[in-house]
Amino acid sequence: MSANAVRSRSGIHGHETASGWLFTGPVLFLLGLFLVIPVLMALWVSFSDWGGRGSPFSAGVHFIGFDNYSKLLAGGGLAEQDFGTSLRNNAWYVVLVVPLQTALSLFLAVLVNRAVLRGRGFFRTAFYFPSVTSSVAITVLWLFLFSSTGSVNKLLSYIGITGPNWFNEPSGILHDLLGVFGVQNGPAFLTGGTFLGISWWDWLAGPSVAMSAYIIMGIFTTSGTFMLLFIAALQNLDRDVTEAAMVDGANGWQRFWQVTLPQLRPTLFTVLTLGLIGCWQVFDQIYTGTQGAPDKTTLTPAYLSYQAAFQDQGWGQGAAIAFILFVIIVFFTLFQRWVLRERKVSRRKMRPYLSVGTGSSGVPAGAAAAGQPPAPDGERQ
Amino acid sequence: MQKDTMQKDTMQKGLAVRILSGAAAFTTVLALSACGSGFGGNATSTGSGTAGGGGGLTSSSSALTVMIGSSGNAETNAVKSAVADWSKSSGTKATVIAASNLDQQLAQGFAAKKPADVFYLSTGSLAGYAANGSLLAYGDQLKDTSDFYPTLVKSFTYNNKLYCAPKDFSTLQLVINTDMWKAAGLTDSDYPKTWDQLEAVSKKLTTGKQTGLVVSGQYERLGAFMVEAGGNLMNADSTQATANSAANVQALTYAKKLLTDGAMKFAADTGASWGGEALGKGLAAMTIEGNWITGGMQSDYPNIKYKVVPLPSGPKGQGTLEFTNCWGIAADSPNQAAALKLVEQLTTKSDQLGFAKAFGVMPSIQSAADSWKQAYPQLAPFMDAAAYAQGVPAAKGSAAVVSDLDSKLGSLAKSDPKTLLDETQKNLQALLK
Numbered sequence: 001m002s003a004n005a006v007r008s009r010s011g012i013h014g015h016e017t018a019s020g021w022l023f024t025g026p027v028l029f030l031l032g033l034f035l036v037i038p039v040l041m042a043l044w045v046s047f048s049d050w051g052g053r054g055s056p057f058s059a060g061v062h063f064i065g066f067d068n069y070s071k072l073l074a075g076g077g078l079a080e081q082d083f084g085t086s087l088r089n090n091a092w093y094v095v096l097v098v099p100l101q102t103a104l105s106l107f108l109a110v111l112v113n114r115a116v117l118r119g120r121g122f123f124r125t126a127f128y129f130p131s132v133t134s135s136v137a138i139t140v141l142w143l144f145l146f147s148s149t150g151s152v153n154k155l156l157s158y159i160g161i162t163g164p165n166w167f168n169e170p171s172g173i174l175h176d177l178l179g180v181f182g183v184q185n186g187p188a189f190l191t192g193g194t195f196l197g198i199s200w201w202d203w204l205a206g207p208s209v210a211m212s213a214y215i216i217m218g219i220f221t222t223s224g225t226f227m228l229l230f231i232a233a234l235q236n237l238d239r240d241v242t243e244a245a246m247v248d249g250a251n252g253w254q255r256f257w258q259v260t261l262p263q264l265r266p267t268l269f270t271v272l273t274l275g276l277i278g279c280w281q282v283f284d285q286i287y288t289g290t291q292g293a294p295d296k297t298t299l300t301p302a303y304l305s306y307q308a309a310f311q312d313q314g315w316g317q318g319a320a321i322a323f324i325l326f327v328i329i330v331f332f333t334l335f336q337r338w339v340l341r342e343r344k345v346s347r348r349k350m351r352p353y354l355s356v357g358t359g360s361s362g363v364p365a366g367a368a369a370a371g372q373p374p375a376p377d378g379e380r381q
Numbered sequence: 382m383q384k385d386t387m388q389k390d391t392m393q394k395g396l397a398v399r400i401l402s403g404a405a406a407f408t409t410v411l412a413l414s415a416c417g418s419g420f421g422g423n424a425t426s427t428g429s430g431t432a433g434g435g436g437g438l439t440s441s442s443s444a445l446t447v448m449i450g451s452s453g454n455a456e457t458n459a460v461k462s463a464v465a466d467w468s469k470s471s472g473t474k475a476t477v478i479a480a481s482n483l484d485q486q487l488a489q490g491f492a493a494k495k496p497a498d499v500f501y502l503s504t505g506s507l508a509g510y511a512a513n514g515s516l517l518a519y520g521d522q523l524k525d526t527s528d529f530y531p532t533l534v535k536s537f538t539y540n541n542k543l544y545c546a547p548k549d550f551s552t553l554q555l556v557i558n559t560d561m562w563k564a565a566g567l568t569d570s571d572y573p574k575t576w577d578q579l580e581a582v583s584k585k586l587t588t589g590k591q592t593g594l595v596v597s598g599q600y601e602r603l604g605a606f607m608v609e610a611g612g613n614l615m616n617a618d619s620t621q622a623t624a625n626s627a628a629n630v631q632a633l634t635y636a637k638k639l640l641t642d643g644a645m646k647f648a649a650d651t652g653a654s655w656g657g658e659a660l661g662k663g664l665a666a667m668t669i670e671g672n673w674i675t676g677g678m679q680s681d682y683p684n685i686k687y688k689v690v691p692l693p694s695g696p697k698g699q700g701t702l703e704f705t706n707c708w709g710i711a712a713d714s715p716n717q718a719a720a721l722k723l724v725e726q727l728t729t730k731s732d733q734l735g736f737a738k739a740f741g742v743m744p745s746i747q748s749a750a751d752s753w754k755q756a757y758p759q760l761a762p763f764m765d766a767a768a769y770a771q772g773v774p775a776a777k778g779s780a781a782v783v784s785d786l787d788s789k790l791g792s793l794a795k796s797d798p799k800t801l802l803d804e805t806q807k808n809l810q811a812l813l814k
Contacts, residue, residue: 051513053491053713078785078808148652168649170792294649296788310485312781313509 046319052309068320073196079308079317083324084196086299092207093300094279094332097218102271105223106264109230110256124231131224138221139288143167146213166213170295172205173212208297214285222278226271233267234260269340273333280329301325438522440718444474447723448490448497450483452673452740459739467726473719491515494713498720502545502709504536504773505780508619510709511539512777517710518542519721528746529728535617536772537707545707546728547745549736551671552703552766553605555579555693556656559686561586561666573693576609576635583644586666594639595665596656598647599787601773602669604702606632608771609695614783615774615809622809624786625802631696633790633798640794647791661685671704672763676741691762703770705745743767774809782808 041056049064050056072083112123130138145151146166153163185191186201193200207215237260245259261268283302286292292299292307301321309318447464451457457479468475480486483501487510490496496515510516520526520543526534533547555573562571565586573579583593596602600614607613612628615621623629639645648668653659656668661682668674669692678685692701708724710717726732730752733744737753743764744753754761774783786805789796 052488053513053515054494055492077811078781082781082785148650165650165652168791170788293788294791296785310488311506312778313488313506313513 042319042322045315046323048316050315052313052315056315064316068316069324071317072320072324076197079314081197082296082299082304083301083321084198085296086301086304087196087328088198088203088205089207089211089297090280090282090300093211093215093218093282094276096207096215097222097279098272098275100215101219101223101226101275102268104219105226105271106230106268108223108227109234110260112227113231113234124227127227128224130221131228133221135221135284136288138217139285142213142217142285143289164209167210167290168294169209170297172202172208172297174204174206176209177206208294210290210294210298214282214289214298217285218279218282222275226275229267229271230264233264237263265340269337272336272340276332276336277329280325280332301328438517438519438717438721439715441715442473443716444476445499445714445716445720445723446497447475447477448480448483448486448500449477450501451479452676455676456736456740459736463727463732463735464723467723471719471722473716473723475723491711491713496711496713498711498714498716499723500709500711501548501706503706504704504775505783507537507544507707507709508539508775508777508779511544515712516544517712517714517717517720518544519710519717519724520544520546522721524725528748530745530747530767532617532703532767532770532772533705533745536705536775538618539775545709546724548706548708548728549733549742549745550703550705550767551673551743552763552770553602553669553671553692553701554762554766555667555690556660556670556674557667557688557690558660558663558665559688561591561663562688565666572690575693576606576695579693580639580642580644583639583667584642587644590664592643592646592651592659592665594645594667594669595648595651595653595659596645596669598649598791598793600783600790601702601704601787602656603633603636603790603793604773605669605692605700606636606695608700608702608769609692609697610635610700611695611697613771614786614805615776615779617771619774619776619779620813622806622813624806624809625799628697629802630799633793633802635695637793637798649791657681660687672741672743672760675760689760689762691765699766699769701766701770703766703772705772776809776812778812779809782812 045056046068047063047065048056048061049067050061054060071077071079074080108127111117112120112127114120117123147153148163148165148168150166152166156163186199186204190201190204191199195203241263242255242259245255250258281302282300283306286298286300286303287306290298292303302325305318305321305325307318308314308321447460449457449460451460457477461477464475464477478486478497484506487496487500487502487506491510491513502510502516507516511518518539520534520538523543523546526543526546529547530550533550534543537543537545537547557572565582565588567582567585571578571582573582579594586593604613607629610628610632612623612626612632614624614629616623636645640647646665648655648659648665651659651664653662653664656665656670657674657677658681659665660668660670660674661678663685678687691699694700708727710720710724714720728745730744730746730749733746733749734752734756736742737744738756744750747767750764750767754764773779782805785808786801789801789804793801
């Protein structure tokens with residue numbers, strides 16, 4: 001039906017194509033000039049030996065193939081080790097921030113979306129506030145809160161815990177946890193092998209305590225934004241389906257998991273994708289805060305790219321890092337799309353409903369359909 | 382039902398978007414035309430350099446741009462007034478820009494082929510810029526280079542060419558909180574002369590929240606111990622890696638012992654960002670810092686009384702690290718001749734003593750040493766260190782290796798000095814290939 005509507009509209013207003021191009025033209029031009037061309041230039045730089053003086057297209061700049069990439073991925077030197085470290089740090093950041101912030105934002109959205117809650121507007125604003133505050137300001141605030149004598153450690157001291165020196169503590173939290181059980185060094189099969197210059201044991205170190213502070217900050221700042229997306233989606237949901245589920249006797253918990261959540265799948269995909277992209281590109285917090293310290297455990301690929309280019313004059317390497325990061329992000333986005341794809345309801349899950357439909361018990365077919373949660377969602381797409 | 386509402390919604394949104402994007406397009410066109418004229422104006426005013434002036438330098442009537450990485454208003458104003466004085470006497474206009482991020486702004490200028498004409502340059506970034514041809518190697522055209530300290534000249538020599546004139550320098554010494562010193566029952570005769578004495582007084586000064594010695598946990602401080610033990614990360618010309626020498630291992634082992642004994646702590650572990658802050662907040666009785674500490678103490682902790690004494694001698698005598706910056710001139714500057722004259726003026730004794738007064742640096746020329754010491758007798762140990770101080774590595778890419786070492790020194794107490802230095806040795810050797 002929607003396809004028909006679109007077709008008939010374009011048929012009537014076909015002559016508007018020209019004005020459409022006219023209006024989008026300037027934006028396309030700007031996008032080309034400031035986005036497409038620079039990206040292509042950077043791609044060239046990542047394959048060249050450009051040293052940062054003059055144009056990267058000038059005569060003295062040579063094509064050096066995959067040299068910049070191979071130094072990062074198999075060079076065996078400091079470059080590879082730094083890159084591996086930054087990937088390790090950021091991977092842990094993503095693994096923790098993306099699910100936690102999604103869960104928290106959904107939780108907050110459901111909370112402030114409830115009609116019974118008083119002062120809903122206040123809470124919405126309060127939760128959204130960190131998102132509209134500049135990340136530099138929040139980072140500075142965080143540096144104070146999590147300093148060794150800061151408020152967080154003060155609070156911890158009230159319950160008898162000596163807080164760590166957050167932004168100066170390079171030990172990984174998983175290693176710390178294992179240390180509690182007396183495991184100081186990893187088994188030989190983990191410490192022996194390395195990947196990107198980092199031993200497997202170090203890959204499994206978990207985020208450092210310093211990075212954990214950033215992780216808490218990431219969750220704190222972005223869950224407000226995503227809460228807004230979820231609220232919009234929740235308000236758009238059909239009351240009828242929920243009511244039908246109530247008629248069928250589903251309790252609140254079941255309604256959330258079986259009725260509401262499946263309907264939120266498109267929004268969930270948006271939130272997860274945006275979260276994933278944002279998390280792989282962490283830069284401003286690191287730039288303002290620790291700049292990779294302590295012990296490079298807050299180094300991220302985005303910051304490393306900046307550092308390689310602007311501070312160490314390794315422009316090709318900086319650009320190469322950026323493109324590897326691009327590939328990583330695209331890969332994970334596609335992977336996520338695949339995981340969250342629409343699936344037919346499995347035969348096993350369908351069985352109870354099928355038996356109702358085919359049986360001659362006299363239950364109206366409509367009621368059975370309404371009580372069948374995942375299916376309406378499938379149709380809606 | 383939901384489908385219908387959604388469709389209506391997108392249609393309404395579509396209209397709004399159309400109106401908005403129309404407005405946006407209009408404003409961007411305006412903005413673009415404004416930008417365009419701006420760029421044009423710039424290009425004509427600065428792009429008129431002619432090569433082939435005196436001594437192969439470009440010269441033109443272009444105004445000079447001087448880009449500095451300033452420590453604060455005092456420094457900016459001092460450089461501004463010195464440059465303005467030169468402008469008045471030479472007739473060439475010059476403006477000073479205090480960069481908020483010098484590395485980044487310099488790099489942008491070089492890439493655009495419109496760099497600042499004269500700029501601050503650190504030891505660490507010299508080799509990178511010299512290698513890609515951004516810098517004018519004007520050392521041989523300076524009237525007199527013999528007055529500069531030889532170690533400073535070495536720091537700015539790349540491929541046997543002096544690239545830029547040392548601007549000033551700083552050294553590290555031991556800074557002591559005198560009230561705490563007296564409270565511990567120590568006198569002027571107890572200032573540590575050897576590593577053992579330093580260890581003893583550090584232990585004595587460690588009580589409660591106060592730590593005897595607090596330093597930043599990085600090579601740029603602990604390297605002083607390496608020099609005292611007769612080592613350093615690289616040789617003086619930065620042509621050989623000597624990171625895992627026995628002397629360096631001995632130095633870091635000593636530092637590690639101080640850490641594990643509790644007599645020394647890294648600033649970060651006390652909650653301070655650097656030694657000066659630890660001293661100012663009363664967390665440290667002693668610290669190892671450079672002559673820049675005076676400015677910080679004066680403005681932030683005016684009530685703390687402190688004294689500067691030479692660092693103790695190590696197994697191989699006295700030693701410390703020195704840090705320096707130079708005045709770089711861009712190879713793409715349209716007016717190198719004037720830039721060279723400006724640099725010669727800025728490195729004269731009178732200008733350097735002016736800078737010293739304004740922001741606490743030490744003149745890079747030997748002839749100014751005595752006047753400086755007379756003016757600041759309490760800081761004399763910093764100047765005396767010029768005789769035995771050594772520079773930090775200057776090979777291309779060494780800055781990254783040093784920062785890698787710094788990141789690991791933070792956990793020195795838990796690691797093996799030899800392993801740390803072996804790793805650094807490997808990384809430094811990779812640079813020299």
